[in-house]
Amino acid sequence: MATCHAAGMDLETLGQAQRLFLLAGLLRARPMTIKQLVLHFAPDLCLDSQEWRRAERMMQRDVQTLAELGEQVVSTKTRPPRHHIKHAQQSLTATELLIFHAALRLTYHRATGEGEAHKRAMQRIIGWLPEHLREVTTRSLGDMGKRRRTPEDLNLRHAADAWTGGHPLRFLYKKPGGSGQLRPNIIEPYLIEPHPQNLDLYVIGRETTFHNAVRTFKLARMQQPEVLRGEQYRIPADFQPREFLESAWGIVGAQGGRKDTIHLRFRADARYRIEEGGYPHLKHARDPNPDGSLNATLQAPPDSSGLPREALAWIFSFGPRVEVLGPAHLRAHWLNELREAAAQGDHA
Numbered sequence: 001m002a003t004c005h006a007a008g009m010d011l012e013t014l015g016q017a018q019r020l021f022l023l024a025g026l027l028r029a030r031p032m033t034i035k036q037l038v039l040h041f042a043p044d045l046c047l048d049s050q051e052w053r054r055a056e057r058m059m060q061r062d063v064q065t066l067a068e069l070g071e072q073v074v075s076t077k078t079r080p081p082r083h084h085i086k087h088a089q090q091s092l093t094a095t096e097l098l099i100f101h102a103a104l105r106l107t108y109h110r111a112t113g114e115g116e117a118h119k120r121a122m123q124r125i126i127g128w129l130p131e132h133l134r135e136v137t138t139r140s141l142g143d144m145g146k147r148r149r150t151p152e153d154l155n156l157r158h159a160a161d162a163w164t165g166g167h168p169l170r171f172l173y174k175k176p177g178g179s180g181q182l183r184p185n186i187i188e189p190y191l192i193e194p195h196p197q198n199l200d201l202y203v204i205g206r207e208t209t210f211h212n213a214v215r216t217f218k219l220a221r222m223q224q225p226e227v228l229r230g231e232q233y234r235i236p237a238d239f240q241p242r243e244f245l246e247s248a249w250g251i252v253g254a255q256g257g258r259k260d261t262i263h264l265r266f267r268a269d270a271r272y273r274i275e276e277g278g279y280p281h282l283k284h285a286r287d288p289n290p291d292g293s294l295n296a297t298l299q300a301p302p303d304s305s306g307l308p309r310e311a312l313a314w315i316f317s318f319g320p321r322v323e324v325l326g327p328a329h330l331r332a333h334w335l336n337e338l339r340e341a342a343a344q345g346d347h348a
Contacts, residue, residue: 016062023062024071024085025120028127030134031076031084034059085127092128100125101137108141109199152201152220159203159219162227163189166234168208171222185209187217188233191241197314204244206233214244259299260308262315263325268292270321295325307333 019041026032026040038045038055045052063083067073072086092100104125107118119141126137155171162169169189172182189205201219206212266274266284271294274284284296300311307330315322316337324334 019062025123027083027085029123030138031082033080033082100128155219155222155225158225158227163192166232168228168231170228171225190235190239259301262298264296265323265325266294267321270318
């Protein structure tokens with residue numbers, strides 16, 4: 001005989017305000033019965049137990065409370081009735097809804113580990129979709145909470161608390177290609193920005209410990225983050241995100257405003273990807289070469305090693321379908337990397 005118990009979220013200790021907040025998010029996302037709501041909050045309660053009946057009554061009262069607070073709670077005439085909160089989609093155009101959905105999918109792909117914060121945010125976005133799209137969109141999030149946690153997932157809360165609260169963030173950081181040693185840093189976060197290629201999150205702000213200038217740090221690379229709650233800062237009015245990011249191929253802005261012009265030739269079988277666009281710092285010739293290839297130039301900032309590593313990662317993603325024509329030092333680096341990779345293949 002199964003033992004009746006409550007596991008997961010305890011409805012009685014959760015508190016009404018928090019319950020109502022979570023409940024409203026669920027009912028905006030899709031219609032649900034009282035039984036489905038109880039199973040969501042307390043999945044291990046035994047059916048027909050005293051605890052189950054008490055939880056059902058609590059859910060029924062909470063649904064009624066939401067209606068009394070002004071939410072447009074609609075209940076179907078089916079048995080059992082399904083409850084949902086009618087959302088005012090008429091204020092958004094179809095294109096705006098699609099943009100919201102794209103934001104939802106990007107958030108889903110970035111969600112790691114337990115992803116509870118991601119899940120709550122996505123449930124809000126789902127609430128804006130038309131009812132016939134909510135169910136399939138909810139199903140598309142089925143593996144949330146089953147992924148392996150990453151350093152970015154662990155650091156996300158600290159970065160969010162620092163940024164939204166206006167507090168500096170202290171952390172240890174090992175710079176790629178640097179000394180290999182962890183260095184303490186303190187940053188005043190201005191922006192938390194996703195990388196346009198791989199969607200990794202980066203913190204942009206004034207680093208006050210060493211550089212005393214605006215710098216970019218990868219969130220997943222931070223160690224032992226600590227929010228300095230006793231300190232406050234203000235984002236300066238002269239910080240222009242567009243100007244900072246405009247100089248970046250990916251997310252790292254140019255230090256000192258320097259950008260290198262890289263000359264490329266894309267093979268005929270890669271030309272369509274360049275002509276489709278989507279690369280704001282890449283310009284290509286109007287007409288292809290006689291062999292079908294296409295010449296192009298891009299501007300990208302170098303890092304402290306003198307190489308535009310973000311742009312190089314993108315260039316290498318094309319494999320043999322692109323050739324670096326110049327500048328000479330960059331072409332030499334590109335060729336050397338290819339030779340090393342080929343040599344490793346020969347030894348395999």
